[in-house]
Amino acid sequence: MKGPIYIMWLRQVKKYWRSKPRMIGALGQPLLFLLAFGFGFGPIFQKAGGGNYIEFLAPGIIAMSILFTAMFTGIEVIWDRRFGFLKETLVAPVSRTQIMIGRTLGGATVSFLQGIVVILMSLLIGFSITHWALLPGAILFMFLIAMLFTAFGTAIASRLDDMQAFPLIMNFLIMPIFFLSGALFPLEGLPKGLELVIKLNPLSYGVDGLRGTLTGAFHFSLMLDLAVMLGVTLAIGIIGTWLFSKIEV
């Protein structure tokens, strides 16, 4: 039975698959980061005793590409509202929870796939996976990051009705979430304030979990990373569903 959740999921995936420029564009940024940061800071990182920087950086960039794609697909609710399609879904005899689940799964699938492509890309550049046995764990973290931030994007978009706020979201939410997550630099020996902010950022645990499962080096611990990611994803999912159910058009 092709139910509402499935069809909502399918719609997200189809639309993404069809917008090739968007897919390619979304790969350009991680590639640039991997090349510029990876090779640019590599020597310093090595000299400072940090080891291979690509090895450290790649999981962060994979998380970044998932974060960006997930937030963008979540925020797409604003487009659906503006172009009227949202009304079509909101008057149907389908609970808003189901719509939210379908939409989040769709956005998460798309961002997850984007993350997979970035893994492959980093393998080409010189990244190597040291703990193959933990790969299922890495996949789980990727999917959790994808779910969390798709739901987060949807939640935000439920309260906005035009794209004017988009630069604000980009600069005051997405960018800080990325830069203050330990995606680019190690969390050892940071100033107290910065450390606190990073500890409050759920992506830090996602990045750490991903890095740990791919390369074996955890800063927190597998259990903590997993617990935080599961908890926050669930919480944001519930809040997002609630906000989404309050939309009027």
Next chain:
Amino acid sequence: MEELAIVAKDLVKNFNGFTAVDHVSFTVKQGEMFAFLGPNGAGKTTTIKMLTTLLQPTAGTILINGNDPVKQQDLVRKSFGIVFQDPSLDDDLTAYENMEFHAAFYHVPDNQREERIRVLLNFVELWERKDNMVKTFSGGMKRRLEIARGLIHHPKILFLDEPTIGLDPQTRNHMWEYIKDLNKKEKMTVFFTTHYMEEAEKASDKIAIIDKGKIISQGTAAGIKKSTKKSSLEDAFLELTGRKIRDEDASATDRMRTHRKAWGR
């Protein structure tokens, strides 16, 4: 005993101090074709949005098929279908995919989906274009697709907000025949708005005229003509609502629409 499909009692909607719908009351019997007429900005769409759970009324009560759209949203949503006045298609999907999406959202049984979609797309003469993206369609084609989509499932109550906007006369007649037929065969209640008075007169069993948020006349087309001593519904309508163009309201809505278009991806 006659059952009531729609009951609205003292319905009010305020938008930041502006009263768009002002103590509106009416009833629609099951199986009736009900025309809701009024000049631009009268409050027709706002009323429909409240009836269909899209907006919360500021005050007043509604029953749709016996259920309250504020408190029993899911039950209410199961009982109606709607064709919106404003665009509501996904431009980045094909015509067929838009139909499929709707069928899934309205729980049309799997084994009937293909058949119904084919029949309806043929009916609105879009079958040949079924695999084209909706963004490549003309305005009239999009409208036809929206109507076809609204008819995939057969709800107890069908809301049509200016369904024939932008359609040529051939398509308009064709469409009304189909809807009247559904109305007869399935006893489907139809609540519609239109600015074409002949259309309203021909299609409706009952009419309500709303102006500036208030209902100013209700009854059959014949009754309304009689009470205003006019020979056509159009004259009666003009007599009741005045000849002045509702430009502030109309142009504000139009401006909003153009603005929306300018936002195109």
